[in-house]
Amino acid sequence: MKKLIAVIIATALTSSAALAAGIHTVTLDVTNMDCAVCPITVRKALEKVPGVTSAKVDFATKRAEVVFDPAKASVDALTKATADAGYPSHIKQGQ
Incomplete structure (x- = not known):
């Protein structure tokens, strides 16, 4: 029973670490926003x-x-999406 619990805990920790490694956060500087509705x-x-x-x-x-999720999206796709909406963007300097 103790081995089973240890295996379950190890699997849970490995899975959560894999999920955390798969997520990224990026900050984009967005131009052309001139009103409160633009965001x-x-x-x-x-x-x-x-x-x-x-x-x-x-x-x-x-x-x-x-x-x-960088496996499904890229920074290029994000900046293209904002540009296509009329708001060009680029990665914030220093990232």
């Missing part, structure tokens, strides 16, 4: 990209924080 458009465009878990867009800083 909604940017967020919706980012959320449509397959692999995006969440997107938070801040009008005051003109930045988007995107959590995504």
Whole structure:
């Protein structure tokens, strides 16, 4: 019984570590946002990209924080999505 519990715990730890390693967060500087509604458009465009878990867009800083699975999405896909919506973006300097 103790061995079974040890195996279950080891499997759970390995699985959670693998899941955590598969998720990335990137901050994008977004241009052309000039009103309070613009972040909604940017967020919706980012959320449509397959692999995006969440997107938070801040009008005051003109930045988007995107959590995504790099096996399903790329930074290029994220910046293309914002550009296609009329809001070009690029990775925040220093990332």
